[in-house]
Amino acid sequence: NAGVTQTPKFQVLKTGQSMTLQCAQDMNHEYMSWYRQDPGMGLRLIHYSVGAGITDQGEVPNGYNVSRSTTEDFPLRLLSAAPSQTSVYFCASSPPPRRNMNTEAFFGQGTRLTVV
Amino acid sequence: GENVEQHPSTLSVQEGDSAVIKCTYSDSASNYFPWYKQELGKGPQLIIDIRSNVGEKKDQRIAVTLNKTAKHFSLHITETQPEDSAVYFCAASGNDMRFGAGTRLTVKP
Numbered sequence: 001n002a003g004v005t006q007t008p009k010f011q012v013l014k015t016g017q018s019m020t021l022q023c024a025q026d027m028n029h030e031y032m033s034w035y036r037q038d039p040g041m042g043l044r045l046i047h048y049s050v051g052a053g054i055t056d057q058g059e060v061p062n063g064y065n066v067s068r069s070t071t072e073d074f075p076l077r078l079l080s081a082a083p084s085q086t087s088v089y090f091c092a093s094s095p096p097p098r099r100n101m102n103t104e105a106f107f108g109q110g111t112r113l114t115v116v
Numbered sequence: 117g118e119n120v121e122q123h124p125s126t127l128s129v130q131e132g133d134s135a136v137i138k139c140t141y142s143d144s145a146s147n148y149f150p151w152y153k154q155e156l157g158k159g160p161q162l163i164i165d166i167r168s169n170v171g172e173k174k175d176q177r178i179a180v181t182l183n184k185t186a187k188h189f190s191l192h193i194t195e196t197q198p199e200d201s202a203v204y205f206c207a208a209s210g211n212d213m214r215f216g217a218g219t220r221l222t223v224k225p
Binding site: 059090094 | 117148159161205209210212
């Protein structure tokens with residue numbers, strides 16, 4: 001298994017450009033999520049999905065869109081990039097809860113995005 | 117939503133000493149509390165976790181304790197080694213998973 005695969009690893013955008021960060025997992029996990037990591041602020045949840053066709057907002061969703069058409073893929077879209085979106089983005093996936101308790105998140109290697 | 121506070125933000129110890137990182141959470145519905153280690157340029161990796169029906173868990177040199185009444189949990193690393201140097205994150209998981217701000221641990225040889 002490849003686990004969680006994110007592409008690209010690095011990206012530079014100009015303000016106002018759009019792009020999609022790709023995330024794919026081959027573990028048949030139902031739960032997928034996107035985080036951004038900024039210095040001193042840890043990992044902040046952007047959007048998450050509990051299964052195909054279902055998405056929900058996290059704590060910092062503004063400026064980002066997601067969709068979940070398949071179990072495997074969970075792309076993150078920036079419609080009009082802003083310098084405040086310069087960050088490292090991590091995608092994660094988790095198996096379903098066991099005995100009504102949540103489970104480990106498996107992370108991709110991250111995408112370093114710079115918006116100039 | 118869930119709010120996770122983590123302390124300290126930086127921690128420096130001598131090799132062989134113990135390191136303790138503490139976290140608090142706000143949502144009583146959270147039932148799963150993982151700890152992640154992140155090395156430079158990599159994604160976070162799980163090192164230990166604890167569920168809400170357990171008070172303590174140990175795996176070799178690392179241990180985690182959970183106090184559900186007080187809503188806090190801690191990571192203990194004993195006999196620290198230079199390769200333990202990294203950023204450590206706690207998290208609390210209920211409807212979603214929220215992370216603390218991280219602790220940069222430096223183990224000096």
